[in-house]
Amino acid sequence: MTRRNRRLLALPLALLAGFCLWQAARPAWAQSLVADLSSHLIAITTGFTGTDVVLFGAVDGDGDVAVVVQGPEGEVTVRRKDRVAGIWMNVEDVAFARVPAYYNVAVTAPLDGVVPPTVLQRHEIGLDYVRLLPEKAKLPPEKLAEFRAALIRNKQRAGLYTTEVGEVSFLGQRLFRTRIFFPANVATGTYTASVFLIRDGDVVSAQTTPLLVSKIGFSANVFEFAQRNSVFYAILGIMLAVTSGWLAGIVFRKS
Amino acid sequence: MQIYLPIAEISVNALLILMLGGGVGFLSGLFGVGGGFLMTPLLIFIGVPPAVAVGTQANQLVGASVSGVLAHWRRNNVDVKLGCVMLIGGAIGTGLGVWLFGLLQKLGHIDLVISLSYVLFLGTVSSLMLTESVRAIVKGRGVPVRSKLHHHTWLHGLPFKMRFPRSRLYISALLPAFIGFVGGVLVAIMGIGGGFLLVPAMIYILGMPTALVAGTSLFQIIFTTGLAAFLQAVGNQTVDIVLALLLLVGGVIGAQFGTRAGAKLRGEQARALLALMVLAVAVKLAVDLIVRPEDLFSITLPVMT
Numbered sequence: 088m089t090r091r092n093r094r095l096l097a098l099p100l101a102l103l104a105g106f107c108l109w110q111a112a113r114p115a116w117a118q119s120l121v122a123d124l125s126s127h128l129i130a131i132t133t134g135f136t137g138t139d140v141v142l143f144g145a146v147d148g149d150g151d152v153a154v155v156v157q158g159p160e161g162e163v164t165v166r167r168k169d170r171v172a173g174i175w176m177n178v179e180d181v182a183f184a185r186v187p188a189y190y191n192v193a194v195t196a197p198l199d200g201v202v203p204p205t206v207l208q209r210h211e212i213g214l215d216y217v218r219l220l221p222e223k224a225k226l227p228p229e230k231l232a233e234f235r236a237a238l239i240r241n242k243q244r245a246g247l248y249t250t251e252v253g254e255v256s257f258l259g260q261r262l263f264r265t266r267i268f269f270p271a272n273v274a275t276g277t278y279t280a281s282v283f284l285i286r287d288g289d290v291v292s293a294q295t296t297p298l299l300v301s302k303i304g305f306s307a308n309v310f311e312f313a314q315r316n317s318v319f320y321a322i323l324g325i326m327l328a329v330t331s332g333w334l335a336g337i338v339f340r341k342s
Numbered sequence: 343m344q345i346y347l348p349i350a351e352i353s354v355n356a357l358l359i360l361m362l363g364g365g366v367g368f369l370s371g372l373f374g375v376g377g378g379f380l381m382t383p384l385l386i387f388i389g390v391p392p393a394v395a396v397g398t399q400a401n402q403l404v405g406a407s408v409s410g411v412l413a414h415w416r417r418n419n420v421d422v423k424l425g426c427v428m429l430i431g432g433a434i435g436t437g438l439g440v441w442l443f444g445l446l447q448k449l450g451h452i453d454l455v456i457s458l459s460y461v462l463f464l465g466t467v468s469s470l471m472l473t474e475s476v477r478a479i480v481k482g483r484g485v486p487v488r489s490k491l492h493h494h495t496w497l498h499g500l501p502f503k504m505r506f507p508r509s510r511l512y513i514s515a516l517l518p519a520f521i522g523f524v525g526g527v528l529v530a531i532m533g534i535g536g537g538f539l540l541v542p543a544m545i546y547i548l549g550m551p552t553a554l555v556a557g558t559s560l561f562q563i564i565f566t567t568g569l570a571a572f573l574q575a576v577g578n579q580t581v582d583i584v585l586a587l588l589l590l591v592g593g594v595i596g597a598q599f600g601t602r603a604g605a606k607l608r609g610e611q612a613r614a615l616l617a618l619m620v621l622a623v624a625v626k627l628a629v630d631l632i633v634r635p636e637d638l639f640s641i642t643l644p645v646m647t
Contacts (some may be wrong), residue, residue, distance in 0.1 A: 113606065114559055129347060133345055137353070164640070165644065168635055169638070174631040175632075176451070177451060237638075238641055238647075240639070272352050273354070274351070300487070310349065313348075317575055319571045320575055320583070321575030322572070324586060331409075331594055332409035333412065335598055339413075
């Protein structure tokens with residue numbers, strides 16, 4: 088099979104793959120792209136202050152590489168304040184369903200103008216194309232845009248969404264790597280790192296790798312205990328407080 | 343030294359938390375207030391989610407109050423009978439407050455209600471206290487306001503009159519119970535002991551001797567904060583035991599020094615200082631409510647279930 092033929096075959100398949108890959112983390116369907124993470128588990132221990140994960144891989148042939156890492160999805164409510172009787176209070180809210188808790192994107196070269204928006208939209212490459220849908224479908228577009236921008240802005244302020252597109256650097260012709268930072272306030276759950284090979288304005292190959300963020304050790308035990316045995320946890324907490332208060336009282340009486 | 347808080351899910355500097363606990367603990371011992379009105383906003387400021395700040399603070403206040411009460415107990419400055427009557431109202435208020443907290447959180451108005459209550463309660467109470475104590479200081483050297491005790495108002499006509507020998511009071515049991523009730527609501531909603539409100543209320547409404555007020559309010563606060571911490575931990579899982587422990591270690595030590603320093607301070611001077619401090623917090627929060635926020639939009643994650 089010539090390379091030209093393979094490329095022709097790849098185009099329609101990419102459309103299919105783009106859809107499939109979001110459903111499950113599968114191994115690469117095409118051999119033109121391989122990627123992996125330096126670590127598949129981010130352990131949140133007591134000393135956790137955020138961490139870097141290196142994503143590296145190799146491509147077969149030329150093209151641009153885009154890396155999208157996103158975190159566990161959940162509902163987020165965006166509230167707008169307005170002045171009511173002189174004070175600022177929440178007057179309006181829009182609930183977004185399935186908002187990724189974390190979003191990070193890195194590319195080898197700027198994609199705007201090179202890749203059509205529909206392609207970026209389909210693969211959610213770039214903050215402008217992240218799928219953020221309100222729970223209630225009926226919403227004027229300008230309002231939706233306003234709340235969507237506010238959601239992204241707030242997430243960026245918390246350090247959970249990228250403020251600018253990161254850089255994927257090539258080492259020679261085929262090897263590439265990028266560094267993804269996870270801040271200390273990162274949510275626990277399953278993340279996906281998706282790597283896209285973009286050629287002639289379309290995604291020709293993609294690969295998704297799972298990444299788990301989990302509490303480990305002491306902090307995991309405490310969290311688990313608080314959730315499962317909340318009554319005992321509550322009593323323990325109060326006893327701890329009473330004991331330390333009482334101890335301090337005893338110690339200080341003698342001095 | 344950074345430490346990850348398992349429930350708050352953020353990483354904080356352990357030394358900073360210890361110092362915050364110590365500083366606030368000192369003031370709490372000095373004035374006989376829980377110090378929650380300073381600590382809760384501070385915790386939220388360093389990035390602790392408000393719900394976790396309130397829940398953890400309630401837990402922390404239990405320890406701080408125990409430590410504070412011990413010092414007052416040794417000086418025989420606790421009116422247990424009056425404290426127990428306040429507690430009945432306090433328990434009801436706490437239960438109602440925890441329920442209200444959940445409701446307001448769902449409606450998205452919890453931050454506003456917290457700020458408004460701070461401004462309203464703290465502003466009013468501190469202004470009243472400040473004028474009174476300044477007047478007392480100016481008038482000169484603590485003339486006991488004995489005559490006020492016999493100044494009869496409608497408050498003295500309420501039923502269920504009870505004798506409180508330790509405080510030398512003969513008043514309706516409804517009064518301390520109601521003060522306790524308001525304190526209980528504040529514990530649950532604002533994550534504060536309510537001391538800043540209880541202390542002046544006990545002085546001005548009940549007419550209690552100033553020496554007994556700090557100990558008795560702390561005595562009562564142990565139980566209302568204990569109940570609030572329990573309800574928050576069981577209902578909302580918002581008590582961070584690691585954060586509470588750090589605050590406690592700093593807090594109980596600070597409170598001991600505070601109580602000692604408090605013994606050297608004259609009543610009206612302590613009240614004037616407390617009033618100034620509370621007023622500062624109230625003014626800061628009022629300004630925040632009036633000044634246009636940097637970003638009109640904010641996001642909230644769904645309440646943990």
